[in-house]
Amino acid sequence: MSEETTELPVGLRTVADLDLKPALEAMLMVVDEPATEEHLAKILERPRRQIADALRELADEYAVQGRGFELRFVAGGWRFYTRPEYAAAVERLVLDGQTARLTQAALETLAVVAYRQPVSRSRVSAVRGVNCDGVMRTLLQRGLVEEAGTEPETGAILYRTTNYFLERMGLRGLDELPELAPFLPEAEAIEAETQEGVPSFDPDAPDDGPGAPAHRGTDDADDQTEL
Numbered sequence: 001m002s003e004e005t006t007e008l009p010v011g012l013r014t015v016a017d018l019d020l021k022p023a024l025e026a027m028l029m030v031v032d033e034p035a036t037e038e039h040l041a042k043i044l045e046r047p048r049r050q051i052a053d054a055l056r057e058l059a060d061e062y063a064v065q066g067r068g069f070e071l072r073f074v075a076g077g078w079r080f081y082t083r084p085e086y087a088a089a090v091e092r093l094v095l096d097g098q099t100a101r102l103t104q105a106a107l108e109t110l111a112v113v114a115y116r117q118p119v120s121r122s123r124v125s126a127v128r129g130v131n132c133d134g135v136m137r138t139l140l141q142r143g144l145v146e147e148a149g150t151e152p153e154t155g156a157i158l159y160r161t162t163n164y165f166l167e168r169m170g171l172r173g174l175d176e177l178p179e180l181a182p183f184l185p186e187a188e189a190i191e192a193e194t195q196e197g198v199p200s201f202d203p204d205a206p207d208d209g210p211g212a213p214a215h216r217g218t219d220d221a222d223d224q225t226e227l
Contacts, residue, residue, distance in 0.1 A: 016045040020054050034077025034167060075166035076173075102138075109135040110144060114165070114177060118148040118158035144168070 015023075023044055028035060037055065041048040055078050059071040072081050082090050102110070109132050112124045125132045136159070139145045148160040166173065 014045075015043065018044070020044065020046065020050070021058055024051070024054055024058065028071070028078060028080055031079060033163070034073075034075050034079040036077045040078075072170070074170055074172060075163045079167070081170075103135075105130075105132075106135045106138055110139055110161070110165075113139070113145050113159055114161050114174070117160040117174075119160075120151050120154070120156035120158055122156060124159075 024040065027040065027043065037048050037052050040055075041051045044051065055071065055073075059073075062070050067083070068086050069080050069082050071078060074081075105128075108128055109124055112127045113119055116123065116127070121132065121136055124136070136145070143162055143164045145159045145165070146162050148158045150156060151158055161174070171177065
């Protein structure tokens with residue numbers, strides 16, 4: 001009787017025995033947010049330094065090969081992105097004629113939160129000069145901002161940007177934001193306005209019905225923004 005030898009199927013091999021770079025590629029293909037080196041090292045049972053070196057080598061290889069995608073370190077982790085020069089083709093495929101950008105009002109509100117965080121909704125409204133209930137609700141639903149405790153003096157809810165915001169902006173951290181903060185009013189300059197009383201914002205409250213009173217200066221249309 002002849003002796004037969006069979007290779008162990010890949011699915012039955014231990015994670016530590018897998019080829020490192022292909023394993024990293026397979027994992028990064030399915031993540032829905034940037035994966036940290038620590039997490040990847042834990043999953044693949046490898047030293048963090050080995051994971052970091054392999055990721056940087058992969059990123060360099062893709063750049064040299066001129067692939068349509070790239071591997072970027074963003075928001076504290078690694079993830080695949082399409083290259084900017086192919087944005088037109090990707091945009092046509094994904095959007096297919098549909099509007100997917102935030103409105104100007106939503107972008108302005110997001111900018112104020114990004115540069116003044118943590119910041120209350122009333123302060124954001126004071127900077128913009130208009131009630132921002134609708135856009136704040138939209139930004140919360142889109143996962144671009146989140147609650148960050150309350151303001152000690154007034155008890156108002158504070159808001160800050162999320163890691164998803166960093167990911168969408170392609171930033172490693174808030175320190176990479178452009179130097180625009182000096183052009184926004186200082187907190188003291190708008191203090192008087194914020195004390196005038198802007199209607200409280202409840203993200204879980206139902207939308208106003210047909211007979212509900214209209215709030216002065218509210219961007220109602222912004223709540224319909226698609227991202």
